[in-house]
């Protein structure tokens with residue numbers, strides 16, 4: 001019997017689910033190994049039990065909590081898909097302001113009908129077995145995690161920083177252009193895609209385990225930057241690490 005997997009979404013932009021759908025031929029190969037039993041983007045069916053639930057988005061309402069708990073009860077393995085699900089991601093920028101004020105600003109007279117609360121990452125509501133970082137996730141990493149789970153192995157995430165992938169690809173360094181880059185302390189796995197595209201790393205994959213802070217401090221000093229300036233940048237995707 002094929003492994004039964006499902007995709008579920010809460011508050012997010014659906015970019016992580018789109019990454020999965022954009023896997024093209026790889027997606028067709030996956031379908032030979034698994035049965036997709038729930039995926040709102042593709043189908044309306046619901047099942048009572050599934051093997052792996054991939055969940056995108058943050059939890060912002062009581063009904064989200066209830067739905068997430070039901071998914072947890074139905075799923076053998078639960079995987080947080082992307083930064084919104086893993087640590088709240090950019091949704092947690094909303095935590096900086098009172099939710100009532102945000103509702104009024106955005107929805108004006110309709111605000112009273114929208115019972116949203118402060119966004120939460122999944123692990124604040126249920127037990128999360130594994131997380132795939134990024135905003136959005138990296139498609140090849142999704143495939144690697146799925147492959148590991150199908151083989152009943154522990155999925156591995158890179159234990160080194162984005163700088164390693166960036167240097168190996170010989171991309172020019174953002175610091176040399178006067179930009180603040182979070183690559184030295186951010187978990188690799190995205191192939192330094194933002195630097196390849198002419199931007200800098202904004203830390204969407206979160207902090208690498210055991211970041212090497214001493215060389216980073218040296219880089220900051222050389223460029224007249226402070227740790228506080230880095231932390232301010234880092235908070236864009238990672239306020240969840242502080243709550």
Ligand code: SF4
Pocket residue numbers: 011012013014015016017056057081082083084085089090134135136137
């Ligand atoms: S992690 Fe980023 S790409 Fe994924 S749902 Fe959230 S905002 Fe969208």
Ligand code: SF4
Pocket residue numbers: 162163164166167171172173174175181182183184192195200201
């Ligand atoms: S600091 Fe940024 S741009 Fe420079 S090598 Fe590291 S990841 Fe690449």
Ligand code: SF4
Pocket residue numbers: 134135162186187190191192193194195200201202203204205206
């Ligand atoms: S380079 Fe940085 S911001 Fe861009 S995808 Fe990779 S981790 Fe995220």
